[in-house]
Amino acid sequence: MSVTAIKTTSRIPDLSTVPAVDEVGVNERVARFQSRSIKSSSKVEALKLILSMIDLTTLEGMDTPGKVRQLSQKAIHLHDAMPNLPHVAAVCVYPMMVPVAKETLKGHDINVASVATAFPSGMSSLQVKLDDTRMAVDAGANEIDMVISRGAFLAGEFAYVFDEIAAVKEACGDVHLKVILETGELGTLDRVRRASVLAMHAGADFIKTSTGKIQPAATMQVTLVMLQAIKDYYYETGRMVGMKPAGGISTAKLAVHYLVMLRETLGNAWMTPEWFRFGASSLANDVLMQLRKQSTGIYQSADYFSQD
Amino acid sequence: MATPENKLAFDGGWEYAAAPESTDHIKVKKRYGLFIDGNFIAPEKGRYFDTINPANEEKLSRVAMASQLDVDKAVKAARKAYAGPWSRMKPKERGKYIYRIARIMQERAREFAAIESLDGGKPIRESRDVDVPLASAHFFYYAGWADKLEYAFPGRTAKALGVAGQVIPWNFPLLMAAWKIAPALACGNTVVLKPAETTPLTAMKLAEVIADAGLPGGVVNIITGAGDTGSALVTHPDVDKVAFTGSTNVGRIIQRALAGSNKKYTLELGGKAANIIFADAAIDQAVEGIVNGIFFNQGHVCCAGSRLFVQESVADEVVQKLKDRMETLIVGDPMDKNTDIGAINSRMQLEKIESYLEIGQQEGGTMHQSSCSVPDAGYWCRPTIFTGVSQSNRVVQEEIFGPVLAIQTFRTYSEAMSKANNTPYGLSGGVWTDKGSKIFKMTQGLRAGVVWANTFNKFDPTSPFGGYKESGVGREGGLHGLDAYTKLGAKK
Numbered sequence: 001m002s003v004t005a006i007k008t009t010s011r012i013p014d015l016s017t018v019p020a021v022d023e024v025g026v027n028e029r030v031a032r033f034q035s036r037s038i039k040s041s042s043k044v045e046a047l048k049l050i051l052s053m054i055d056l057t058t059l060e061g062m063d064t065p066g067k068v069r070q071l072s073q074k075a076i077h078l079h080d081a082m083p084n085l086p087h088v089a090a091v092c093v094y095p096m097m098v099p100v101a102k103e104t105l106k107g108h109d110i111n112v113a114s115v116a117t118a119f120p121s122g123m124s125s126l127q128v129k130l131d132d133t134r135m136a137v138d139a140g141a142n143e144i145d146m147v148i149s150r151g152a153f154l155a156g157e158f159a160y161v162f163d164e165i166a167a168v169k170e171a172c173g174d175v176h177l178k179v180i181l182e183t184g185e186l187g188t189l190d191r192v193r194r195a196s197v198l199a200m201h202a203g204a205d206f207i208k209t210s211t212g213k214i215q216p217a218a219t220m221q222v223t224l225v226m227l228q229a230i231k232d233y234y235y236e237t238g239r240m241v242g243m244k245p246a247g248g249i250s251t252a253k254l255a256v257h258y259l260v261m262l263r264e265t266l267g268n269a270w271m272t273p274e275w276f277r278f279g280a281s282s283l284a285n286d287v288l289m290q291l292r293k294q295s296t297g298i299y300q301s302a303d304y305f306s307q308d
Numbered sequence: 309m310a311t312p313e314n315k316l317a318f319d320g321g322w323e324y325a326a327a328p329e330s331t332d333h334i335k336v337k338k339r340y341g342l343f344i345d346g347n348f349i350a351p352e353k354g355r356y357f358d359t360i361n362p363a364n365e366e367k368l369s370r371v372a373m374a375s376q377l378d379v380d381k382a383v384k385a386a387r388k389a390y391a392g393p394w395s396r397m398k399p400k401e402r403g404k405y406i407y408r409i410a411r412i413m414q415e416r417a418r419e420f421a422a423i424e425s426l427d428g429g430k431p432i433r434e435s436r437d438v439d440v441p442l443a444s445a446h447f448f449y450y451a452g453w454a455d456k457l458e459y460a461f462p463g464r465t466a467k468a469l470g471v472a473g474q475v476i477p478w479n480f481p482l483l484m485a486a487w488k489i490a491p492a493l494a495c496g497n498t499v500v501l502k503p504a505e506t507t508p509l510t511a512m513k514l515a516e517v518i519a520d521a522g523l524p525g526g527v528v529n530i531i532t533g534a535g536d537t538g539s540a541l542v543t544h545p546d547v548d549k550v551a552f553t554g555s556t557n558v559g560r561i562i563q564r565a566l567a568g569s570n571k572k573y574t575l576e577l578g579g580k581a582a583n584i585i586f587a588d589a590a591i592d593q594a595v596e597g598i599v600n601g602i603f604f605n606q607g608h609v610c611c612a613g614s615r616l617f618v619q620e621s622v623a624d625e626v627v628q629k630l631k632d633r634m635e636t637l638i639v640g641d642p643m644d645k646n647t648d649i650g651a652i653n654s655r656m657q658l659e660k661i662e663s664y665l666e667i668g669q670q671e672g673g674t675m676h677q678s679s680c681s682v683p684d685a686g687y688w689c690r691p692t693i694f695t696g697v698s699q700s701n702r703v704v705q706e707e708i709f710g711p712v713l714a715i716q717t718f719r720t721y722s723e724a725m726s727k728a729n730n731t732p733y734g735l736s737g738g739v740w741t742d743k744g745s746k747i748f749k750m751t752q753g754l755r756a757g758v759v760w761a762n763t764f765n766k767f768d769p770t771s772p773f774g775g776y777k778e779s780g781v782g783r784e785g786g787l788h789g790l791d792a793y794t795k796l797g798a799k800k
Contacts, residue, residue: 019590
């Protein structure tokens with residue numbers, strides 16, 4: 001694969017110095033997070049924080065302006081029956097739908113994130129991917145979620161993958177870049193760790209687990225490995241990088257486990273939508289249902305929560 | 309590397325609300341007698357003593373102080389049961405009783421876990437997820453051996469020894485009772501067991517289970533008391549086999565007392581295990597292994613990984629990550645489901661630990677503790693590490709039995725090996741590396757009874773446990789654990 005040389009200031013890290021990852025140990029640590037008991041006031045606080053961290057997402061071939069408008073409405077009006085709810089962090093759509101989302105969300109403090117770079121496969125030329133990125137940026141996207149070239153990564157072409165990320169970062173300009181590793185295709189936790197290190201050194205503002213288009217999507221295991229990579233990078237460079245698990249997190253209970261993991265791995269500074277997002281669509285309603293239950297003591301039927 | 313500018317913030321922010329385990333369901337009597345010959349009876353001299361909750365120093369109950377007369381009575385009951393129903397019973401029937409005990413323990417698991425945490429101070433999450441399940445598992449496992457002893461020792465017959473006198477410690481009260489009673493019964497022996505002075509309650513509840521299981525009277529006798537009771541038990545002339553788990557000092561005293569007698573004995577004593585991290589280890593998981601090795605159960609673990617050896621090239625990174633991880637450990641009410649580190653078992657033990665913290669600093673070590681808050685009442689010690697210490701320091705040589713880790717560096721594998729073995733103890737050890745050949749090389753050279761690779765503090769009833777050198781003699785668990793409770797003869 002050839003790549004147009006683009007000048008960047010970042011340097012490819014030495015991946016042989018990245019620590020190994022022991023899967024058994026990771027599973028045990030994850031089990032420990034899952035055994036935390038989050039109750040009463042800390043549960044309510046967690047649920048609200050989760051809401052504020054959600055990127056409401058629609059990435060279907062059959063997306064239409066109507067669909068995107070309605071999803072954006074949901075972002076603004078999560079559940080008007082409950083006052084004082086935080087709003088979600090962003091709405092995430094394909095580049096072509098960015099203008100529709102921007103229009104609907106005008107005047108509201110909710111970002112429009114766009115996937116780009118031949119999402120979800122990433123199987124195209126650098127030129128196409130950069131054009132895709134610029135299209136989304138020009139349409140007004142606040143955030144870009146790109147995919148790495150997994151094939152190149154698995155074939156050992158780390159410099160190519162690095163340069164590609166750096167090039168997309170440059171095409172983003174000031175727009176914040178999330179780099180999707182597609183952990184389900186990387187296969188091992190060691191590779192997830194190395195891909196994380198590569199992406200951060202290439203300029204990622206966020207590293208993200210998955211496109212949500214294949215199984216497995218986000219898991220607590222890959223998320224933990226990525227959070228640990230973020231910690232090491234922070235200690236090495238002083239730069240914070242955000243994290244976004246995407247796909248497969250549809251229950252509030254699971255999302256709370258993720259918050260516990262975030263809290264105990266990176267600490268307070270990362271516990272905001274600025275540094276952590278959930279890429280999810282159905283999660284919001286489960287969280288709303290749990291919040292309702294915490295305040296009234298009973299579960300409402302799902303019919304009371306809008307499906308947009 | 310962490311600097312003041314980029315230090316991670318683990319305090320404040322979103323914190324976990326109290327998540328107490330309910331105690332409504334537990335039944336603890338105001339006073340317990342001695343469990344002898346199938347019944348709870350009063351001690352001969354009528355003396356009782358309190359058992360308290362180390363998290364708040366409140367009294368939980370009173371238990372009997374068994375005197376020499378009570379020990380005699382218990383051993384007599386055990387002898388009578390042995391000579392009578394128990395040695396004549398078909399092995400399969402013996403097995404059924406042991407299964408029944410296991411099942412009833414499982415049914416009452418929640419109550420056992422709660423009482424264990426109240427009486428001893430360990431977090432409810434640990435008693436619930438580790439102690440109680442493992443205790444039942446031991447009974448289930450050995451129940452299966454009861455009728456298969458002829459296959460345990462090829463070419464030999466295995467016969468019971470008779471009456472076993474057993475003394476157990478306070479760090480895993482119910483689990484240690486299970487480790488002792490289950491194999492003894494499976495092999496056809498009868499038992500007199502003395503639980504530790506500060507943790508008698510789960511043993512009393514176990515006695516209730518044993519009575520409810522219908523075990524013939526005298527097969528298992530449980531007598532509470534202090535040091536004198538234990539001493540009277542292990543030296544009793546009509547005890548055939550002694551099993552002791554506790555400190556090396558007391559183990560020596562027992563061994564001396566038994567010298568020249570016919571008694572078989574096993575001793576499971578102290579340790580000062582080396583936990584060794586190589587530069588090519590999975591570093592983040594290794595740090596978790598350190599935490600598990602020394603802070604699990606407040607460090608009240610004979611096989612605790614209390615000496616960390618970290619390869620010098622990754623030492624700074626490992627210590628920084630360890631300090632970060634220590635900040636997320638929650639020290640507090642054992643009955644809170646989020647507590648990671650519970651109360652120190654007794655005032656005496658806390659004073660002992662604190663004296664070592666003094667010694668370590670006076671010796672020139674650098675002490676670092678986590679910054680968490682601890683409750684006002686009760687006995688608490690924050691997780692602690694010492695750096696700047698070496699093999700010649702007392703905090704590195706002597707068993708502290710608390711959440712205190714001594715950290716040293718090493719350069720080569722042979723240096724790690726020789727330092728790890730440079731101790732009179734030899735109970736356990738841990739090796740962390742991603743390289744398989746290194747695991748084999750290290751584990752073969754470590755002079756310790758239990759060696760873990762890329763993990764720590766893993767136990768299973770099928771796996772034999774015991775030490776080299778001053779960590780004791782004999783093995784508990786697995787096929788090897790049957791050896792301690794049988795005498796082998798030639799097959800006819």
